[in-house]
Amino acid sequence: MDLTHTEENYIKVIHHLSNGGQQLVSTNSLANYLGTSPAAITDMIQRLHQKGLIIYQKYQGVNIAAPGTAKAMQILRRHRLWEVFLVKKLKFTWDEVQEVAEELEHVQSDLLIRRLDDYLDHPSYSPHGEPIPDIHGEIKTQAQIVLSQLEIGSTGTLVAVKDDSAPFLQYLNKKNIYLGAVVKVLEKNSFDQSMEISIDGSIGITISPKASDNLLIIC
Amino acid sequence: MDLTHTEENYIKVIHHLSNGGQQLVSTNSLANYLGTSPAAITDMIQRLHQKGLIIYQKYQGVNIAAPGTAKAMQILRRHRLWEVFLVKKLKFTWDEVQEVAEELEHVQSDLLIRRLDDYLDHPSYSPHGEPIPDIHGEIKTQAQIVLSQLEIGSTGTLVAVKDDSAPFLQYLNKKNIYLGAVVKVLEKNSFDQSMEISIDGSIGITISPKASDNLLIIC
DNA sequence: TAATATATTTAAGTTAGCCTAAATTTGTTT
DNA sequence: AAACAAATTTAGGCTAACTTAAATATATTA
Numbered sequence: 454m455d456l457t458h459t460e461e462n463y464i465k466v467i468h469h470l471s472n473g474g475q476q477l478v479s480t481n482s483l484a485n486y487l488g489t490s491p492a493a494i495t496d497m498i499q500r501l502h503q504k505g506l507i508i509y510q511k512y513q514g515v516n517i518a519a520p521g522t523a524k525a526m527q528i529l530r531r532h533r534l535w536e537v538f539l540v541k542k543l544k545f546t547w548d549e550v551q552e553v554a555e556e557l558e559h560v561q562s563d564l565l566i567r568r569l570d571d572y573l574d575h576p577s578y579s580p581h582g583e584p585i586p587d588i589h590g591e592i593k594t595q596a597q598i599v600l601s602q603l604e605i606g607s608t609g610t611l612v613a614v615k616d617d618s619a620p621f622l623q624y625l626n627k628k629n630i631y632l633g634a635v636v637k638v639l640e641k642n643s644f645d646q647s648m649e650i651s652i653d654g655s656i657g658i659t660i661s662p663k664a665s666d667n668l669l670i671i672c
Numbered sequence: 673m674d675l676t677h678t679e680e681n682y683i684k685v686i687h688h689l690s691n692g693g694q695q696l697v698s699t700n701s702l703a704n705y706l707g708t709s710p711a712a713i714t715d716m717i718q719r720l721h722q723k724g725l726i727i728y729q730k731y732q733g734v735n736i737a738a739p740g741t742a743k744a745m746q747i748l749r750r751h752r753l754w755e756v757f758l759v760k761k762l763k764f765t766w767d768e769v770q771e772v773a774e775e776l777e778h779v780q781s782d783l784l785i786r787r788l789d790d791y792l793d794h795p796s797y798s799p800h801g802e803p804i805p806d807i808h809g810e811i812k813t814q815a816q817i818v819l820s821q822l823e824i825g826s827t828g829t830l831v832a833v834k835d836d837s838a839p840f841l842q843y844l845n846k847k848n849i850y851l852g853a854v855v856k857v858l859e860k861n862s863f864d865q866s867m868e869i870s871i872d873g874s875i876g877i878t879i880s881p882k883a884s885d886n887l888l889i890i891c
Numbered sequence: 892t893a894a895t896a897t898a899t900t901t902a903a904g905t906t907a908g909c910c911t912a913a914a915t916t917t918g919t920t921t
Numbered sequence: 922a923a924a925c926a927a928a929t930t931t932a933g934g935c936t937a938a939c940t941t942a943a944a945t946a947t948a949t950t951a
Contacts, residue, residue, distance in 0.1 A: 459938065480899055493939055495900055500937090512899060512946060543787040553781045560775045568762040678908065699929055712909050714930055719907090731916060731929060894951080901944070907937090914931070920924085 454504065454520075458559045461528055462487070463497050467507055468517045468525035477514035526590030532558040533579035534569050540580040541573065547580055547622060582613020582632055582669060598672070600636060601648070601665035608637040609670030616667040628658055636670060673723065673739075677778045680747055681706070682716050686726055687736045687744035696733035745809030751777040752798035753788050759799040760792065766799055766841045801832025801851045801888060817891070819855060820867070820884035827856040828889030835886040847877055855889060 456464070466486055470478045480498070484491040502509035506521035517525065535557040539545040545553070567588070570576075577585055577593060584592045603609055611634045614621065625631065630652055639657050640649035646662035675683070685705055689697045699717070703710040721728035725740035736744065754776040758764040764772070786807070789795075796812060797803055803811045822828055830853045833840065844850065849871055858876050859868035865881035 457937075481897090489938090490940065491899065492901080492941080496938075499900095539784075539787075543784070543791055545783075545787065549783065553779070553784050556779045556781070557776075560772070560779070562772045562775070564764075564768065565758075565762070565772050568758075568764065572762055676907075700927090708908090709910060710929065711911080711931080715908070718930095892951100894949100896947100896949070898947070899945080902942085903940100904942105905938100905940070908935100910933100910935070912932085912934105914929100916927100916929070918925100918927075920926095921922100 454524075455561065456524065459497070460501065461524070461559055463501060464506060464517070464521050464524050465528050465532075467498075467501075467515060468522060468529075471515075471517050474517045474522060477516055479514045483515075523590050526586040526592070528558055529583075530586040530588075530590070531560075531566055533583055533585040534566060534573060534576070536579045536581070537573050537576045537585075538569060547617065548619070550580065578612045578632065580632060581617065582611075595671040597669040599666055600638075600650075600668040600670050601646070601662060603636070603638050603670065603672075605638050605641055607672070608635055609672045610634070611636050611668060611670050613669040614667055615669060621664075621667060624664065628660065629655065630658070630660075630668075636668075673743075674780065675743065679716070679720065679725075680743070680778055682720060683725055683736070683740050683743050684747050684751075686717075686720075686734060687741060687748075690734075690736050693736045693741060696735050698733045702734075742809050745805040745811070747777055748802075749805040749807075749809070750779075750785055752802055752804040753785060753792060753795070755798045755800065756792050756795045756804075757788060765845070766836070767838045769799065797831050797851065799851055800836055801830065814890045816888040818885055819857075819869075819887040819889050820865070820881060822855070822857050822889065822891075824857050824860055826891070827854055828891045829853070830855050830887055830889050832888035833886055834888060840883075840886060843883065847879065848874065849877070849879075849887075855887075 463483075466483065467478055468474075470482060470486060480491050480494045483494045483498075487494070498507060498509050498515050501507045501521070502515070506518055506524060507515045508518050509515045532554050535554045536550045539550045539553060540547065570588070579585060584594065586592050597612060598609075599615070600609070600611070611630070611632055613632070614625070630636075634652045635654070637651045637654075638648060639651055642648070646665075648660050648662075648665050649657040650660060650665075651657060682702075685702065686697055687693075689701055689705060699710050699713045702713045702717075706713070717726060717728050717734050720726045720740070721734070725737055725743060726734045727737050728734045751773050754773045755769045758769045758772060759766070789807070795804055803813070805811050816832060817828075818834070819828070819830070830849070830851055832851070833844070853871045854873070856870045856873075857867060858870055861867070865884075867879050867881075867884050868876040869879060869884075870876060
């Protein structure tokens, strides 16, 4: 089923605000999130319910339905692949990608997304560390842990940051720490919780506990 | 001024059908080209005239105005850069690009287009051999002639096709004839107007007059 | 539990972009 | 030049996606 850009956005937001279907989403929270009037929300959710993409009962809020989830996964896949493209190939910074990816995600062409995926070597994570659904809409869920919990001698792949404020990102930049890097814990200093790590085989880098608590890795 | 996707499409088509402003375009020809009713055309051209993008007099047809030309150049630039990307990077074939580029050209981000242009090394021609306007909307014009007029022993660079129907593009594909190639005329058979040519120094390839009349080259 | 506040829906209206049918202008032919 | 044909515009309507204002349902609290 083909949706309009707006319908796709609603589906994406309902999927997000319902935590993937775990909770009901109120009309007001949608209106608030999307910056439209509650009346506009009611209008649209009635249409999406009609189409079977969401579950809706008058005055009771909405939830995403199975076909809606599939659609949401497709949109997330497109969005995150474009983000990878923008950052890896076009040298966008993390904070520049959102707006453009928001538009690119609505370009309708399965062939395009398949080729883009090939071109990018089938990435599993966006530059923000969000998992990229595969072509079937499946997300490979791998438990993420904070770097500070990794044991000495163990390695993991850096996939996300908890704090994506500019100062922290600049700090990471300066220390040559980037997403996708293989991190190895060389040492832990128990008296101040600082860590010595190597990034993709580099020599030891010292990072503070504040940093290691905000870096997410998979093993 | 920001235009809707539809308005951008109208501007593009009016620019095209007016030959860049050289002739008036009738309501009917627009309706025909766009596959909509003449009434819808009248609707839209009144709006575009209001915005100063086209020149319009009731019952007299329209022409592109200077601001419309600037907009058309911007759209053509986006379209053709995306075409280069799709073909060069994503391995699309000539006949696969049109539809997707048609969507991508409407993504609004000057930064995106600037970065894409950098990434592609500032190409001057699309895969169909159409010139790509620069960031100021200027087109570097070089006289194009049809291959059939090239003399024996002369060479030229293939930059465009007159006929870009799928069958013709597939024919070219099969004969290993591609845009950007250096073409040399080896022989001309006067009885059937067929030609022997070499492509980037290849051995002789025989092409029909129908083909050589539809291949545009610069010398 | 009744009164009140909040959330949600309905009603009526708007704009973009289309449609068909009717009216009007322009072009062509005799 | 009048009559007809073709092209164009106007009029009235439709859907998607919004708006504000009014009505109604739900939640809260005295």
